[in-house]
């Protein structure tokens with residue numbers, strides 16, 4: 001697949017290589033796929049990317065991406081979950097990513113609200129910490145005295161464990177009940193790949 005010096009091709013390979021889990025080889029395949037694709041397909045892709053940025057907003061409370069509905073006007077700053085009056089505002093579930101939030105939502109068992117931390121920390125890397133929305137988390141908890149329980153919904157991986165421990169220490173001074181997902185998630189298991197049944201029981205068995 002090593003080829004040409006076309007700057008246009010090199011540039012796009014470089015851009016795709018920045019995507020999670022995509023290395024230069026796969027990025028190259030994407031580019032050559034696009035070179036063969038009909039113009040309409042390329043136009044659709046470009047339009048979809050532009051729409052993503054113009055239509056999707058991040059929730060001002062939990063950072064969940066959502067599409068504001070035009071009829072709600074300027075007040076439309078919270079996602080469907082945060083603005084749903086039926087969700088329990090006393091229960092806050094912290095997830096590492098949007099994908100993990102979606103996995104928990106799919107179980108339909110969780111009735112509280114969320115906060116997306118934006119990543120995990122490995123025990124060794126201090127730079128990881130700077131990427132997390134720790135300051136935002138702190139301000140959410142301070143501004144919402146109604147929060148009683150905080151669920152740390154981390155994957156059962158080394159990084160998930162490290163992040164859970166870090167959060168536990170960080171949240172201690174706020175004097176809230178802090179729980180973690182219970183048994184059920186296999187050791188080393190990522191939340192994003194667990195099935196709904198497993199996540200449901202891990203939620204119920206939280207401690």
Ligand SMILES: [Zn+2]
Pocket residue numbers: 059060061062063064078079080081082083
């Ligand atoms: Zn939200």
